Amino acid sequence: MAVCTGCSLLCEDIELALMTGAISKVKNLCRKGHGHFQSFSSDRTSPKINSQEVSLDQAIKKAAKILVEAKHPLLYGWSNSTLEAQRIGIDLAKKLGATIDDTSSFCQGLLMELVLAGRLPTCTLDDVRNFADTSVFWGADPSNSHPRHLSRFAYYPRGSKRQKSYEEERTCIVVDVRKSATAKLCSNYFKVPPGGDADFIASVIAVIEGKIPKFGDKKRMIELGTVLRKTEYGVIFPGVGLVYSLQGKIELLETLVSKLNEVTVIKVVPMVGHYNMRGFNQLLLDDTGFINGVSFKDGQAKHGPENSVIAAAKSCDAALVIGSDPLSSLPFGTAKSLANAPLIAIDPRRSLTTDAARVVIPSAMYGLEAGGSAIRMDGVRVEFEPILEADLLSDEQILARIMEEI
Amino acid sequence: MEALVTIVTFGDIFQCEAEKKGRYSEDYKKFSAQIILDKQDMAGLGVKEGQNVLVKNHVGSIVVVAKASEDDPHPGLAIMVNSPWSNQLVRDDVCETSIPGFKRISAQVSPSVEDVTQISELFERMKAKGD
Numbered sequence: 001m002a003v004c005t006g007c008s009l010l011c012e013d014i015e016l017a018l019m020t021g022a023i024s025k026v027k028n029l030c031r032k033g034h035g036h037f038q039s040f041s042s043d044r045t046s047p048k049i050n051s052q053e054v055s056l057d058q059a060i061k062k063a064a065k066i067l068v069e070a071k072h073p074l075l076y077g078w079s080n081s082t083l084e085a086q087r088i089g090i091d092l093a094k095k096l097g098a099t100i101d102d103t104s105s106f107c108q109g110l111l112m113e114l115v116l117a118g119r120l121p122t123c124t125l126d127d128v129r130n131f132a133d134t135s136v137f138w139g140a141d142p143s144n145s146h147p148r149h150l151s152r153f154a155y156y157p158r159g160s161k162r163q164k165s166y167e168e169e170r171t172c173i174v175v176d177v178r179k180s181a182t183a184k185l186c187s188n189y190f191k192v193p194p195g196g197d198a199d200f201i202a203s204v205i206a207v208i209e210g211k212i213p214k215f216g217d218k219k220r221m222i223e224l225g226t227v228l229r230k231t232e233y234g235v236i237f238p239g240v241g242l243v244y245s246l247q248g249k250i251e252l253l254e255t256l257v258s259k260l261n262e263v264t265v266i267k268v269v270p271m272v273g274h275y276n277m278r279g280f281n282q283l284l285l286d287d288t289g290f291i292n293g294v295s296f297k298d299g300q301a302k303h304g305p306e307n308s309v310i311a312a313a314k315s316c317d318a319a320l321v322i323g324s325d326p327l328s329s330l331p332f333g334t335a336k337s338l339a340n341a342p343l344i345a346i347d348p349r350r351s352l353t354t355d356a357a358r359v360v361i362p363s364a365m366y367g368l369e370a371g372g373s374a375i376r377m378d379g380v381r382v383e384f385e386p387i388l389e390a391d392l393l394s395d396e397q398i399l400a401r402i403m404e405e406i
Numbered sequence: 407m408e409a410l411v412t413i414v415t416f417g418d419i420f421q422c423e424a425e426k427k428g429r430y431s432e433d434y435k436k437f438s439a440q441i442i443l444d445k446q447d448m449a450g451l452g453v454k455e456g457q458n459v460l461v462k463n464h465v466g467s468i469v470v471v472a473k474a475s476e477d478d479p480h481p482g483l484a485i486m487v488n489s490p491w492s493n494q495l496v497r498d499d500v501c502e503t504s505i506p507g508f509k510r511i512s513a514q515v516s517p518s519v520e521d522v523t524q525i526s527e528l529f530e531r532m533k534a535k536g537d
Contacts, residue, residue, distance in 0.1 A: 030419075031419050031420075031423055032419050032422050032423060034423070035422065035423035035424075035425075035426035035427070036426055038426060039426035039427070042426075042427060042428055043427075043428045043429075106505050106506060106508075107505075110505075141416060141417070143419070144416070144417050144418055144419040144422075145417050145419075147419060177414050177483070177509075178414060178416070178477060178480070178483075178485055179477045179478070180416070181419075194412055194414055194483070194509065194510045195510060240508075240509070241416075241509060243505070244505055244507075244508060244509045244510070245509070247505055273417075305500075308500075310498055310500050310506060311500075325429070327490070327529070327532055328429060328489070328490045328493070329488070329493070330493065330498075330506075331465075331493055331496035331497060331498035331506045331508075332465060332466050332493055332494045332495075332496065332498070332531070332532070333465070333497070333498035333499075334498045334506075335490075335493065335532050336531075336532045336534075339529075339532040339533050340533065340535065350428065350429070350430075351429055352429060352490065352525075352528075352529055352532070355529060356529070356532065356533060
């Protein structure tokens with residue numbers, strides 16, 4: 001059995017047949033996971049300095065030199081690295097007096113902060129499979145983002161207390177600005193306009209309090225309130241759609257969940273994208289008290305928006321990017337700042353970021369060529385072993401080598 | 407002719423799979439460089455399924471393929487897969503939550519005879535010095 005690191009479900013039931021060092025057959029992978037597993041054979045990186053092929057040693061030494069000479073280095077990525085690599089990354093940031101941030105600062109960080117602080121009640125995905133009778137995908141579309149979520153946990157499986165499953169015992173609700181693939185599967189779809197989630201929450205709260213909702217179709221809002229009130233064990237799965245819509249009003253979700261828990265049991269599991277974003281958040285929180293966006297510049301951990309990748313990309317004089325492609329995923333201005341900074345990219349595969357990097361260090365693919373541990377979206381720790389032999393260093397080994405050089 | 411739209415981005419499993427074949431692959435461009443428009447909006451623009459459109463705002467501009475929405479009418483709302491193309495239009499002057507407006511992009515859409523913007527061109531724009 002292998003573990004798929006294609007998303008934060010970390011599916012542990014992947015069956016593979018290997019032939020002459022390559023994957024010949026796979027079972028249980030979703031389309032996304034299949035693409036992830038197949039990608040090990042395409043667009044792999046090689047050690048480079050200024051686009052010229054060099055030895056791995058030369059690339060690592062050059063990376064260390066760039067970081068040591070920088071006054072404001074940024075270490076970014078981390079959500080696609082193991083806990084072991086993240087641990088060294090945080091220590092490296094301390095040693096350099098660097099800013100460290102991961103992808104959560106512009107996606108699920110606001111919610112994860114509330115979950116890790118215990119301000120939002122949460123549960124495991126195994127609890128969802130065994131007990132949940134209502135799942136609410138809010139600004140989330142697992143059919144595209146976490147393709148096996150519905151089949152393994154939220155809707156289709158026969159859990160210990162939900163043997164009649166989706167046919168009789170489970171309800172799936174989707175709240176979204178568009179009729180997503182998941183919304184087409186579930187009969188309870190509620191449409192909100194972009195930015196309308198705060199009003200939607202206010203209406204749900206009104207219904208629960210026995211008042212007339214001011215927003216949306218009143219009849220349907222009352223229907224939703226009735227379903228939620230009758231729920232025995234409900235789970236809200238917020239996606240980035242909800243986080244982006246609420247932003248500074250994220251406490252409204254906290255209020256809603258608190259109100260719902262006066263009449264039933266409601267948990268929250270953020271739909272984390274990358275396989276170990278939660279791991280990084282937890283490690284940094286344990287170390288510094290903050291889940292992301294931390295500067296160690298003056299020897300102390302300081303957190304603030306100025307230390308998020310969006311801001312730090314503009315002020316840094318060198319950046320190390322690991323397991324991420326910010327030139328593809330971040331706004332043009334941020335991408336442009338990084339593209340023109342002395343950039344070090346540690347990545348198994350070619351990307352816009354590796355193409356722009358002054359130094360490229362190839363790495364092993366986790367779950368395939370390297371093992372380690374990670375925290376699933378629900379907080380469960382998952383260990384995995386490599387399944388292919390590869391003559392490549394893991395992120396953990398590369399970072400350790402950079403540390404030695406420094 | 408020009409239409410003002412709010413673009414909502416989303417993640418697409420087919421684009422994600424294509425990305426694994428490579429950021430520079432034709433499949434990745436096919437699934438990324440497209441905009442889903444309301445049918446009435448397309449009619450108002452005189453644009454048919456598969457034609458190219460210019461999408462621009464004060465941040466940047468791209469040429470992508472227009473696709474007709476199969477959902478209930480949603481005039482003024484357009485949908486794009488999150489990608490380097492959509493990110494050309496996203497502001498990076500963020501509020502204190504540090505979250506850019508990935509899912510609420512204001513832009514103008516108009517018919518275009520230009521070719522679809524290549525990813526190599528997006529890359530060159532990022533590497534270009536100056537504002």
